[in-house]
């Protein structure tokens with residue numbers, strides 16, 4: 425007799441129910457309607473083996489949307505939004521969390537993947553999903569994510585990017601060029617100059633100054649990617665994995681010529697990738713709309729897209745992509761296929777909206793903590809929110825603060841300290857309001873997906 429797997433709720437607890445004879449490896453308490461098994465990592469791994477649609481798939485070049493979920497509660501709402509807007513054409517990346525956010529939310533890569541496994545089983549969704557170990561910076565982080573079952577990675581060599589190369593003088597540029605890690609880059613200064621300076625018609629030719637600035641800015645970062653990629657390859661052997669390269673969290677925009685240099689170098693060094701996240705022009709503050717000239721963005725985006733088409737195709741990846749409603753139409757128009765939009769913190773803000781409505785006292789304490797800690801919390805983020813600009817509102821209007829750009833950014837980056845202090849209360853409030861939470865997430869993401877309809 426074949427087994428039926430389902431998630432059942434008993435009070436606050438969720439359990440895996442399996443009908444029929446309990447398959448090998450599962451342990452549960454027998455009852456008249458099946459065995460009840462705890463939701464732990466070993467069971468999650470067995471479920472992924474037994475029911476392949478609960479396991480992550482390779483995303484490849486499919487048009488995709490990253491639904492990061494810091495609390496591990498948002499997947500049902502994400503899937504509802506996608507089910508209502510299939511014309512957006514996105515393949516969902518559900519198990520996505522950056523290493524920084526995992527540390528702050530005190531969730532492991534294993535929990536991130538397992539929470540999605542259970543949510544997919546519970547909702548009955550069977551159309552597949554991808555995973556993204558986001559902003560991975562070290563071999564040790566890669567290992568943790570592989571051990572958890574991740575097959576998708578975004579490598580972030582941002583700390584090796586040198587923005588100074590955009591402006592420094594020729595002497596400094598030449599010095600820097602000579603000092604690049606040429607062993608890892610499998611070249612030397614003379615050969616490199618010849619390769620890229622071989623006349624304007626040559627494939628990938630770059631004027632000397634442009635080359636020196638691109639190499640000075642991104643050469644060490646490229647070497648870092650080569651090393652991390654070699655590590656991934658050593659772990660995966662011949663098996664495929666999804667790879668994205670991101671330099672979005674850096675100070676100065678990636679020029680189209682610099683993008684071209686990065687892509688040509690990665691290709692020369694045998695690193696193949698499905699997506700690249702340049703640092704676009706303008707400001708991508710977390711959880712609020714695009715700040716900058718949207719026409720300038722459209723021109724910049726089009727230039728990057730042309731390079732990704734010519735040298736790939738690979739997808740342009742738009743990070744900090746939540747709430748950037750002003751630029752979605754340009755993105756859809758220019759890259760109706762080869763695009764990945766990555767969001768994460770905005771789901772946390774929708775959870776806070778539910779808390780603001782249903783548990784105003786808790787929300788006030790969360791807000792106070794966020795305001796007090798903002799100077800520290802904001803440090804690794806790109807933001808322009810200011811605490812002194814957050815309006816004073818009565819309890820019944822607290823949820824409106826989630827529409828205020830300053831309050832949004834301040835609470836956006838506070839989730840680490842907030843969870844540290846209010847973890848149980850926040851999860852209890854959301855468990856009590858799980859329908860409202862799911863609906864709130866759905867509505868919010870419908871707004872994100874609608875501009876991408878084909």
Ligand SMILES: [Zn+2]
Pocket residue numbers: 559670672673743744
């Ligand atoms: Zn990013």
